[in-house]
Amino acid sequence: MVNTLSELAGGPHAGIRSNHAKGLMASGYFEASKEASDITYAPHFNFPKTDVVVRFSNASGVPDIADSSPDGFPKGMAIRFMLPEEEYTDIVVISVERFPVKNPEDFLELLTAIKDSANAQTKPTPIEAFLEQHPETLSYVQLAKPAPMSYASEKFHGINAFEFENEQGKTVYGRYLITPLNGPEYLSDEEREQAANNYLLDELPVRLKDDGEAKFIIAVQIAEEGDAITDPTVVWPADRKIVELGTLTLTEMMKDAASYEKANMFNPLALPEGISPTNDPILLARPVSYAISFGRRLNP
Incomplete structure (x- = not known):
């Protein structure tokens, strides 16, 4: 998979991701809601405040793909929550509710x-x-492939379900839903045609400097009996219960982003107690392919 992704992107490109190659990083913090503990005892969803770093990206392994290009769809978002004792946990989501296939x-x-x-x-x-x-x-x-006005105005979805457990031992299955505080906003067709190649990369630093922050609500959509929890091509009905886990606030661009990106891999299976993976074959394959790409970035 990694070889073919690289070939489709005209690569391999030395030191570059094989997918979601073009991106940028910001830092901030996450504040858990009171409701979060109802579904999980995971530490970052129970601490009052947790430091985070976030990477936004375009799809494809083309490192200079235009931000407005449909080939850069879906957009990606990876969140790293900094836990005690130098541990961490990651959420990896995309700007669409489903994956194109059922298995690797x-x-x-x-x-x-x-x-x-x-x-x-x-x-x-x-x-x-x-x-x-x-x-x-x-x-x-x-699917429609809209161009977001900003990475901070895009809505992101977890395509894979996880099992969440609270302190009482009750478990539910859920998928992440990450929404800008003010709702998603997209460019018009005319604005998209006129957008600069790096308009998303240029916009977010200005937004954080001028506004001081960008906020998202992190929630989880809860599956009901009979919902597919191991098939990422299936979108659950919109009437499924949504539990707000808390608010993500981005405050500044990451100063050492380039070196951090090269030295780190976001891993959706880097999970703390209180959250467990399902047997979704796409979920289980993601860290393996990420690790291969990561190794090649470190040793191009």
Whole structure:
């Protein structure tokens, strides 16, 4: 998967991520809500205040992709919560509610079909054949690809479910939902056409300098019996219960971002007690592929 992602991005690009290559980092803090302890005893959702670092990014391994490009969809957000004794836990989310495939094997087949279709002379092309056989992927491909006004005005979703446990031993399954305090905002078609290549990278530092902060609500959508918890292509009904976990506040751009990005990997399975993974095959494969890409960044 990593090899094919790099090839599709015209790489490998030395020292660069194989996906979500272009991005930037900010720092701030998270304040847990009173309701958070109802579903989990995880420390960062029970401490009054936890320091965080956040990386926003564009999809693809193209390091200079235009921020407004549909090929940079979905946007990514990775949050690292700093825990006591130099430990941490991460949340990794994207700006869409679903993943295009059910498992890593299908993902590799999808990437290979895209690659093999570049110069295909026959019909159906490999990607057309793949989409015909995978309606869940076709549904994903047909999603709207809006361009956010700012990384701070984008809404992010956890495509993988986790098991949350509270101090009484009660467990629920849920997916993260991260929403700008003032709601999402997107560029018009005209604004998108006129947007500079790095408009998102340029906008956030100005926003934090002028406004002093950018806020998000971190919540979790709770699954009900019968909801798919190991299939990231399935979107749960909108009427599922939402529990607010707290408020994320970004205060400044990270000063040593470049060195931190190179030396660190965000890992959705870096979990504290109170949160456990499901058997979602996409979730379980993510840290492995991330680690391969991370190793190549360190030793290009």
